[in-house]
Amino acid sequence: MIIRSLEEIEDTVRHVRAASGTWESKRLVLAREQAGFSLHVTTLYAGTQTTMRYTHHVEAVFCVEGEAELTDEESGEKHWITPGTVYLLDGHERHTMRPKTDVRCVCVFNPPLTGREDHDADGAYPPPGPGA
Numbered sequence: 001m002i003i004r005s006l007e008e009i010e011d012t013v014r015h016v017r018a019a020s021g022t023w024e025s026k027r028l029v030l031a032r033e034q035a036g037f038s039l040h041v042t043t044l045y046a047g048t049q050t051t052m053r054y055t056h057h058v059e060a061v062f063c064v065e066g067e068a069e070l071t072d073e074e075s076g077e078k079h080w081i082t083p084g085t086v087y088l089l090d091g092h093e094r095h096t097m098r099p100k101t102d103v104r105c106v107c108v109f110n111p112p113l114t115g116r117e118d119h120d121a122d123g124a125y126p127p128p129g130p131g132a
């Protein structure tokens with residue numbers, strides 16, 4: 001059994017601040033734990049916008065705090081994301097988050113992230129390497 005808190009991973013390698021300056025991610029469970037998924041607590045900052053497309057991953061995002069507009073860039077549909085709502089990117093959709101307030105969410109990735117991933121120019125993370 002592994003027990004780990006947000007407090008103890010603050011400012012460690014498990015705490016990633018995006019180069020874009022629009023979000024940060026605390027990665028509580030990573031590929032090295034061999035759970036088959038990674039689990040993060042992500043904060044998206046109020047007034048920003050982040051466009052993503054996880055070509056190599058499926059992500060579930062469960063909002064626990066704050067409010068954001070989510071746009072599916074493929075269909076043009078807009079959704080309001082509030083605490084208690086999950087969105088699942090089961091089709092690798094290109095999408096944009098526009099938080100009205102700081103938004104805190106619990107994010108699960110399959111395959112799991114390995115550690116320090118940040119978005120590339122397309123808003124993706126690289127595919128997992130061997131042994132991930």
Ligand SMILES: CC(=O)NCC[C@H](N)C(=O)O
Nearest residue numbers: 023025040042052061107
């Ligand atoms: C909501 C979202 O996808 N934000 C980008 C960061 C990602 N959730 C991560 O934790 O790496």
